[in-house]
Amino acid sequence: MSVVLAVRDVVKTFGAVRAVDGVSFTVQRGTITGLLGRNGAGKTTTIRMITGVFFPDAGSIEWLGSDRDARDRIGYLPEERGLYRQMKVKEHLLFLAEIKGKRGSSVVASAERWLKRFELWDKRDAKVEELSKGNQQKVQLIGTLLHDPDLIILDEPQSGLDPVNMLLVRNLLRELKEEGRTILLSTHMMAEAERMADEIILVHKGKVVLSGALDAVRDSFGKNTLHIDYEGDGGFLEQLPQVKRATIVPNGAEISLADGADPQQILEATIGKLRIRRFELAAPSLEEIFIEQVGAETMTMEANR
Amino acid sequence: MNKMFAVIKREYLQAVRKKMFIFMTLFFPVLMAGLFIVPGLMVAKGLGGKKVAVVDGSGALKNAFAHHLEPATPDPKQTLSGKRRGELPQSIDVEYVPANGTASPTAAAKPYFDRMNADKSSGQHLDAVLVIPGNAFEGNDAKMTYYSRSSTDVFTQERLATVANRAIQRQRLSGRGIDATVVETLTREVPIESVQLSRSGEQKKGSEATLIFGFIFAALLIIPSFIYGLETMRGIVQEKSERIVEVLVSSMSPRELLTGKILGVAAVGLTQVAAWLTIIAAGGAFAAASAMVAGFDVKQFLRPMVFVYFALFFLLGYLTFVCVYAIAGAACNTDKEAQQLVAPIQMLMMVPWFVMFAIITNPDSSFAVALSLMPVYGPITMFVRTLVSEPPVWHILVSIGVSIVTIAVFFYVTAKIFRVGILSYGKRPTIPELWRWLKVA
Numbered sequence: 001m002s003v004v005l006a007v008r009d010v011v012k013t014f015g016a017v018r019a020v021d022g023v024s025f026t027v028q029r030g031t032i033t034g035l036l037g038r039n040g041a042g043k044t045t046t047i048r049m050i051t052g053v054f055f056p057d058a059g060s061i062e063w064l065g066s067d068r069d070a071r072d073r074i075g076y077l078p079e080e081r082g083l084y085r086q087m088k089v090k091e092h093l094l095f096l097a098e099i100k101g102k103r104g105s106s107v108v109a110s111a112e113r114w115l116k117r118f119e120l121w122d123k124r125d126a127k128v129e130e131l132s133k134g135n136q137q138k139v140q141l142i143g144t145l146l147h148d149p150d151l152i153i154l155d156e157p158q159s160g161l162d163p164v165n166m167l168l169v170r171n172l173l174r175e176l177k178e179e180g181r182t183i184l185l186s187t188h189m190m191a192e193a194e195r196m197a198d199e200i201i202l203v204h205k206g207k208v209v210l211s212g213a214l215d216a217v218r219d220s221f222g223k224n225t226l227h228i229d230y231e232g233d234g235g236f237l238e239q240l241p242q243v244k245r246a247t248i249v250p251n252g253a254e255i256s257l258a259d260g261a262d263p264q265q266i267l268e269a270t271i272g273k274l275r276i277r278r279f280e281l282a283a284p285s286l287e288e289i290f291i292e293q294v295g296a297e298t299m300t301m302e303a304n305r
Numbered sequence: 306m307n308k309m310f311a312v313i314k315r316e317y318l319q320a321v322r323k324k325m326f327i328f329m330t331l332f333f334p335v336l337m338a339g340l341f342i343v344p345g346l347m348v349a350k351g352l353g354g355k356k357v358a359v360v361d362g363s364g365a366l367k368n369a370f371a372h373h374l375e376p377a378t379p380d381p382k383q384t385l386s387g388k389r390r391g392e393l394p395q396s397i398d399v400e401y402v403p404a405n406g407t408a409s410p411t412a413a414a415k416p417y418f419d420r421m422n423a424d425k426s427s428g429q430h431l432d433a434v435l436v437i438p439g440n441a442f443e444g445n446d447a448k449m450t451y452y453s454r455s456s457t458d459v460f461t462q463e464r465l466a467t468v469a470n471r472a473i474q475r476q477r478l479s480g481r482g483i484d485a486t487v488v489e490t491l492t493r494e495v496p497i498e499s500v501q502l503s504r505s506g507e508q509k510k511g512s513e514a515t516l517i518f519g520f521i522f523a524a525l526l527i528i529p530s531f532i533y534g535l536e537t538m539r540g541i542v543q544e545k546s547e548r549i550v551e552v553l554v555s556s557m558s559p560r561e562l563l564t565g566k567i568l569g570v571a572a573v574g575l576t577q578v579a580a581w582l583t584i585i586a587a588g589g590a591f592a593a594a595s596a597m598v599a600g601f602d603v604k605q606f607l608r609p610m611v612f613v614y615f616a617l618f619f620l621l622g623y624l625t626f627v628c629v630y631a632i633a634g635a636a637c638n639t640d641k642e643a644q645q646l647v648a649p650i651q652m653l654m655m656v657p658w659f660v661m662f663a664i665i666t667n668p669d670s671s672f673a674v675a676l677s678l679m680p681v682y683g684p685i686t687m688f689v690r691t692l693v694s695e696p697p698v699w700h701i702l703v704s705i706g707v708s709i710v711t712i713a714v715f716f717y718v719t720a721k722i723f724r725v726g727i728l729s730y731g732k733r734p735t736i737p738e739l740w741r742w743l744k745v746a
Contacts, residue, residue, distance in 0.1 A: 051555035076555045082548030086319060098311035099556040143552075 002029045003064050004151055004182050010059030012045050019045040021206035027184055032177055034197030035186040042206040043186045044079055047155055051076050072101045075149030079156045081140050085129035089120060092128055093143055100147035114142040134165050155186045190287040204294045218283035225288060226255040226263055229278035242266055254288055308557040309565040316569025321576060330580045337521050355432045355461050356398045360414040362439030364405025369472030393468050397461060410436050421454055435465050441473050442480060519665035519693050525581055526685050527658055529574050530623045534630035537570050538643050541634030559724040567627050574623050582612055614691045621708040622684030628715035635726035657685045668694035677704050680711035
């Protein structure tokens with residue numbers, strides 16, 4: 001695999017706050033890389049340095065494998081979406097491609113193809129403000145892809161999407177990956193990253209706390225996590241002596257075992273109280289790893305946000 | 306470069322398609338002409354027809370208040386220049402009442418006072434009553450009295466007084482036994498015509514016209530700068546509030562973006578100005594041909610150099626203003642905040658407009674010269690000076706140079722503030738904060 005982008009020791013300070021504090025990572029061609037962390041961890045600032053919106057105070061950002069202008073190699077979907085409301089859909093898309101240095105008949109054909117695929121063909125001459133919010137997001141997504149970028153950067157692409165559009169984005173990302181494109185996906189939704197990402201970079205308080213291939217990262221935490229699905233009230237699981245920490249959701253729990261604890265004893269404790277549907281000893285989920293790394297306290301804040 | 310062109314194209318096409326642009330382009334010159342010419346003509350004509358009763362205690366002035374043979378169409382040149390001040394204008398309709406038999410002309414006027422209350426449609430309505438005393442030809446303390454509902458209709462009053470006084474003077478002279486033709490010769494007024502002598506020795510006529518045209522051109526020069534400056538400001542605020550700016554600055558440098566926006570808006574302004582100048586040229590040619598404004602030497606305002614200067618100083622003034630508005634837009638998050646920030650600056654920039662009368666009437670005074678060589682105020686003041694006078698070439702060149710430097714400095718500052726401001730979504734920065742931005746960027 002070849003490296004498309006190398007971020008080396010970048011620092012960005014706003015007043016007294018070090019928003020990004022010596023972050024380094026690489027993005028491999030043809031992968032989906034998840035940039036993970038809670039809001040305020042420094043994800044968006046890091047992305048803004050990659051996209052050239054901010055200059056890093058220190059460190060460097062290197063683009064490899066092409067002499068195209070770095071800005072033109074990126075397809076960027078910002079967290080806070082924005083389109084000119086008064087512009088017509090197709091016209092807007094062509095403008096977005098043009099500011100990335102692409103114009104002419106091939107872009108027009110490509111825009112038309114995308115519009116048809118996203119069922120926006122009928123609305124190609126409508127003003128952006130006449131579109132539903134979901135459709136506006138689709139327009140912005142097309143605008144991110146239209147200039148044929150090497151690296152697609154999506155900042156929280158699924159925020160504010162309904163389940164149907166969420167699925168659409170998920171399928172699109174898989175498809176883009178199969179086409180050999182590189183994707184940097186910033187999200188605070190661990191489950192989503194777990195489903196999509198090949199590589200992960202976990203950022204907390206402006207620093208990378210964990211990075212690598214998703215499977216390798218999970219394996220490094222060992223197969224000592226119990227994943228249980230059940231019917232009934234599993235609240236008591238937290239109190240068991242064999243349990244170091246439990247994340248309890250309705251009808252399921254993920255349990256970190258105390259050192260030397262036997263999972264069999266936990267299974268025995270559930271008899272008569274829960275109706276077990278799954279009982280699996282495996283690597284921890286990303287969410288567990290995240291809690292392990294940054295502490296439960298911040299996760300609670302995240303959940304209450 | 307191509308990216309900047311994409312921004313220019315977008316700004317231009319979005320702006321010229323707006324209804325506002327089409328309306329402004331087609332109707333603004335008409336509106337301006339209406340705003341300045343119509344009131345001028347209305348004042349000259351005494352705000353339309355007036356019906357006045359003249360109660361004459363002497364009973365001898367009937368002829369003076371009868372209309373003479375007038376040309377079929379009123380001649381605005383004569384109306385404006387006032388050559389026939391001694392004669393009753395067409396717009397004043399006099400109902401002459403001889404009251405030489407009565408004890409008091411004021412008492413005789415009583416029924417006419419009541420008619421000032423009459424309904425206009427009844428045909429009985431009077432706007433005013435002028436009472437001339439019986440001893441008008443002899444008495445030292447003789448005094449005419451003008452009764453009207455509005456004490457401010459000075460124009461009608463003054464015209465009637467002039468007519469009456471001329472007639473009274475003639476009567477006095479005739480009373481001394483002087484022949485009527487001699488009286489006519491002795492009392493003939495000598496009209497005055499104003500001629501502006503330019504350096505090249507060329508003669509221009511019609512100073513009222515200069516004033517009116519000066520105001521029209523100044524308005525055409527300055528108003529678009531404010532309107533499109535505000536548009537630019539609102540556009541930037543909109544890009545920030547609708548978060549478009551992040552996509553833009555991830556594709557090009559803020560400087561390219563800013564340059565593209567300013568040039569795009571400038572192209573819009575120039576298009577509009579070109580359209581206006583065409584309309585004015587066509588309208589002026591038509592007016593000259595049809596002798597609608599026979600008193601105005603319209604051609605003197607349609608010299609090619611006027612158009613060249615207009616386009617040049619328009620562009621200079623426009624770019625200066627647009628930079629100021631762009632700073633406000635980049636610094637603020639809502640239209641309201643931005644407008645509050647520019648309001649005091651706007652007042653400062655309006656200074657030449659407030660003193661326009663002084664500039665037009667005295668284009669070579671040291672005040673006008675100083676203003677025309679200053680940054681910000683230079684373009685409009687200098688243009689007006691070239692329009693109504695002939696400033697030395699070095700004045701013009703210095704003014705252009707100062708403007709270009711001003712624009713370069715403003716653009717530099719704007720680009721820096723823009724770079725920091727467009728991505729700050731916090732509250733409106735204070736002036737010290739803006740200063741810090743300037744140093745940081």
